Structure formats: C-alpha cells, structure tokens
C-alpha cells in the first residue's frame with residue numbers, strides 16, 4: 300500500500316475519532332449540561348495549557364465569573380465557588396477522598412498526612428499529631444518565645460540592612476523567618492536551622508533556589524519527562540548545574556537531620572514534632588518507620604515555608620500600598636502593653652482587631668496554597684441540582700469564593716473595614732466564604748502556628764518601621780505582584796521590594 304494511502308487512512312481515522320469525541324462531549328457526555336468553556340467540555344488540554352502558563356487558578360476564577368457557581372473545567376473535572384458545594388466536598392461528613400494529584404507529593408516512598416487520599420486512613424493518621432498543632436499546645440511560652448526571638452533578629456537585621464539601602468526584598472527576610480520557625484517547631488532547638496544568623500549557611504542557598512522550583516513544579520505534575528529535559532537545558536544555558544535542585548537538596552538536608560537524630564537521640568527535644576513522631580506508634584503498637592517520620596517532617600516544611608513567607612509578603616505589600624491602614628494598625632499596637640523585648644505582648648497582638656482585619660483581607664485577596672485541592676466524588680449524586688458521576692474530580696476555587704460579589708462588596712478592593720464593620724449576618728456570610736487555610740476535614744493543621752508567626756512579625760515591623768512602596772523599583776510593580784497559579788501563589792516577580800523607614804517616633808509615625 301502506498302505511503303500516501305496509509306497516511307490518508309490514519310488521518311481519516313484521527314478525524315473520525317476526534318469528531319466522535321466532540322459529538323460525545325457536547326451531546327452525550329454526563330457532563331454536557333454543566334456550564335463552562337466549550338473547549339473544556341471536549342478536552343482537558345485547555346486547562347492543562349492554562350496550567351503550563353501558571354494561570355490556571357486565575358482562569359478558573361474568571362470562568363466562575365462568566366458561568367456561575369459550577370464550572371466544567373475539563374471532561375470529568377468540576378470547579379465550585381459556592382458555600383453549599385464546598386461544605387459537601389470538603390466537609391467532615393462528606394467522605395470525598397483526595398485525588399491522584401496528591402501522589403505527586405509522596406516523599407521517600409511514603410505518604411505523609413497532606414497526601415493521604417483515603418478518608419479513613421487520614422482520620423487515623425491525623426490522631427498522631429492533631430493535638431500537637433492545636434492552639435492550646437502552640438500558644439505556650441516554649442513555642443512562642445523562639446518566634447519572638449526570631450522576630451527580634453529579623454527586625455535588627457532589617458535595621459542594619461536598611462541603613463545601607465532602604466529598599467529591601469521582603470521575601471528574603473520572610474523566607475529566613477519562616478524556615479527558622481518551622482524547623483524549630485519540627486526539629487527542636489538542637490537540630491533546627493539558623494538562616495537568620497548565618498549568612499553563609501547551606502539552607503539560604505536552598506531557600507533561594509526554592510522560588511524557581513515552585514514556578515517550574517507545575518510542569519513536573521503535567522510531564523516529568525519534559526520537566527527533566529527543560530531543567531537540563533536551562534541549567535546548561537544558565538551555566539548553573541544546581542538549577543532547580545533545591546527540592547533534592549532540601550530532601551537530603553531533611554534526611555541528614557533525621558539520621559543525626561537517630562545517632563544522637565538526645566538531640567530530639569521534647570515539644571518538637573520530631574519528638575512527638577518518634578514516640579508515636581502504629582495501630583499495631585510498633586514505632587513509626589523512619590522513612591515515614593522523615594516524610595512527615597519534610598511535608599511540614601513544604602506546607603509551612605512558602606505559605607507563611609508569602610502571607611507576610613502580601614500583607615506587607617497591601618499595608619505599604621495603604622498607608623492609612625498601616626497607621627491604624629500601628630496606633631492599635633502601640634496602645635498594647637509590651638514585653639521585655641520591646642514588642643507588644645502576644646495576647647494583645649492576637650486580639651488586635653485592625654491587624655487581624657488587614658491580615659484577613661490580604662489572605663482573601665491573595666490566597667496561598669490554593670493550587671489544586673481536588674477531591675473525588677465517591678458515588679454518583681447531585682450537588683445542588685448538578686448530577687456528578689462517581690469518580691468526577693471536584694474542587695472549590697478559593698479565588699472565586701473569596702471574590703463572591705454578593706458577599707464581599709467591591710470584591711477586588713483591599714477593604715479591611717469589611718471585617719471590622721460587618722453586622723453579624725454579613726460577617727457569618729463572609730466567614731463561610733473565606734478559606735485561606737482550606738476547609739473541613741483537611742483544614743490546615745498548622746493554622747494556629749502560621750497565624751502566630753505572621754501576626755508577630757507584622758506587628759514587630761509595623762511598630763518599628765514605616766513601610767512604603769519604592770516608586771523607582773522596576774522589579775516590584777502591580778504586575779510583578781500578581782499571583783502565579785503555582786501551588787502556593789508565588790508573585791510573578793518572585794520578590795517584593797519595599798522601602799523600610801525606621802521609626803524614631805513610632806507614636807507620630809516619624810522616621
């Protein structure tokens with residue numbers, strides 16, 4: 300048979316199959332009546348394409364604005380933006396397992412809590428550490444004092460650095476702060492990192508490389524092979540063999556800590572997560588496997604590092620752009636009693652309403668860890684009138700639910716007053732649409748620790764500095780601060796340069 304005939308047959312076959320797929324998707328598929336872009340009904344590659352350009356999260360929020368609360372984002376994949384459906388898929392009684400996307404987060408061949416898919420297995424495993432993370436355990440001097448010490452160190456470092464150059468990259472400082480904090484909580488005082496103190500430590504290099512890892516990781520989840528090829532090619536072009544190696548370096552660093560703790564058990568101090576896990580048992584009464592402990596420790600660093608660093612960056616960015624709110628927060632904090640370190644006391648900071656409103660508003664506008672929180676529909680059933688077959692992937696778009704116009708007036712505007720002035724019913728409606736730490740059964744375990752870290756450093760900075768935008772900065776603009784659709788919503792420019800003026804008279808806000 301001639302080559303042209305074979306090619307003709309292949310082309311005809313391909314076209315017939317494609318036509319069949321289009322006809323099925325538009326006329327016969329169980330998803331055919333779910334609103335959404337037509338291309339998404341036919342192929343999953345349209346959403347994957349958005350993912351490759353790191354705009355999946357924003358695109359899905361836009362589709363919600365156009366199509367409503369339920370959007371078909373790919374054949375067999377649905378996104379929600381309403382409270383009722385969010386409760387159903389994430390709620391404790393819903394029994395919706397996590398999707399296979401979470402297999403991407405296996406470590407040392409183990410499945411730490413974050414990527415356990417099965418509902419019952421998650422519930423069982425969570426018992427090991429649930430109490431450890433609760434506010435009653437975290438909000439104790441043994442945990443809070445190291446945080447305050449790190450706040451003081453960051454403030455002193457900022458004072459030294461901004462005397463030389465008043466414009467600094469806030470992400471640099473927030474990264475050091477969150478790494479030292481989470482490693483202290485996880486490994487304890489004997490094994491934690493000291494990146495704030497040690498300018499030449501290995502961990503600083505890992506943190507610096509991490510930003511690029513976050514940006515390129517979406518590609519690993521789509522095609523590990525293409526990622527590998529691009530990584531080699533880009534490393535060669537940049538003449539940087541370590542390009543995108545931060546993840547492996549952190550994995551090795553973590554295992555070294557675990558092995559060090561095995562060789563010298565006195566380094567495992569009470570109150571650390573490592574101590575908690577080292578003493579925990581499997582349901583059969585056996586000690587936990589070392590590889591699982593290592594995976595859980597590393598998972599905590601992943602969960603806690605970039606999220607906290609970026610929450611601080613966006614909160615400071617918003618306060619720098621809204622000086623009137625910054626002054627109000629400062630006035631509120633200066634009225635609080637102080638501790639020996641000269642900073643407002645912890646209870647006062649945690650209860651300060653304007654600081655809380657500003658932080659909440661930043662997390663509403665710039666949600667982190669909002670990449671893919673997919674769950675699997677366990678049995679065919681209706682979700683607010685939309686029937687979804689078993690196996691459908693369902694998730695809530697955090698960005699879309701955080702911007703519901705009937706709940707959040709001027710949804711795209713930074714308005715902390717909405718949290719301060721709302722009546723009870725409005726506040727309740729806003730709370731139910733506010734999920735920066737996830738929702739329900741898989742709510743962030745580190746929430747209490749994260750909020751303490753964020754509020755303590757914000758409070759320290761605002762009482763000792765006036766923070767403002769640098770009009771001459773070309774690297775930090777409205778455009779560069781837009782969030783990318785990475786797992787943790789990294790700003791496009793991977794940095795946030797702001798001017799820090801040290802206050803000589805904080806009461807008057809004079810620098």
Ligand code: HEM
Nearest residue numbers: 413602603606607610667668672736737741743744745749
């Ligand atoms: C601003 C900071 C943080 C944000 C925005 C955040 C957000 C989230 C979100 C949205 C989830 C749910 C993910 C899902 O449903 O798939 C989550 C889970 C989790 N987070 Fe956080 N997180 C933060 C800080 C932390 C910290 C500091 C820790 C550790 C101390 C931590 C530990 C965890 C863990 C262990 C899980 C898994 C919970 C489970 O599956 O049961 N997070 N986080």
